[in-house]
Amino acid sequence: xxxxxxxxxxxxxxxxxxxxxxxxxxxxxxxxxxxxxxxxxxxxxxxxxxxxxxxxxxxxxxxxxxxxxxxxxxxxxxxxxxxxxxxxxxxxxxxxxxxxxxxxxxxxxxxxxxxxxxxxxxxxxxxxxxxxxxxxxxxxxxxxxxxxxxxxxxx
Numbered sequence: 001x002x003x004x005x006x007x008x009x010x011x012x013x014x015x016x017x018x019x020x021x022x023x024x025x026x027x028x029x030x031x032x033x034x035x036x037x038x039x040x041x042x043x044x045x046x047x048x049x050x051x052x053x054x055x056x057x058x059x060x061x062x063x064x065x066x067x068x069x070x071x072x073x074x075x076x077x078x079x080x081x082x083x084x085x086x087x088x089x090x091x092x093x094x095x096x097x098x099x100x101x102x103x104x105x106x107x108x109x110x111x112x113x114x115x116x117x118x119x120x121x122x123x124x125x126x127x128x129x130x131x132x133x134x135x136x137x138x139x140x141x142x143x144x145x146x147x148x149x150x151x152x153x154x155x
Contacts (some may be wrong), residue, residue, distance in 0.1 A: 104135065
């Protein structure tokens with residue numbers, strides 16, 4: 001199953017394992033409709049329609065264990081632009097599509113969820129990518145720097 005990711009290793013395998021673990025809310029080794037509903041709730045989407053969840057589950061070839069999860073991600077990301085993929089991850093936390101996130105919110109998410117950042121890692125990140133005077137992190141520019149190594153030209 002690992003061959004799925006040989007075409008593009010923009011993210012290491014542990015990132016996918018961590019995502020799977022976060023979504024497998026009941027820790028039974030499979031992602032089911034209750035896990036998806038709980039994951040959406042954790043992200044602030046409380047009124048997800050059952051049809052939407054059913055459609056997501058239909059995309060799998062069977063019960064969603066880690067192998068199936070990897071295959072599904074591989075199919076979704078194959079040929080995807082790494083910049084767009086990372087941007088989409090940030091957009092989950094920016095439902096209004098403003099392109100910015102509050103420094104406090106980013107700090108809370110990265111220090112309390114999944115593979116938690118230490119205070120030192122947060123300091124390093126905000127030194128490298130400082131928020132503006134209002135405390136906003138321009139994640140579009142951050143993603144551009146991560147994927148291109150330089151700041152976007154200001155238009």
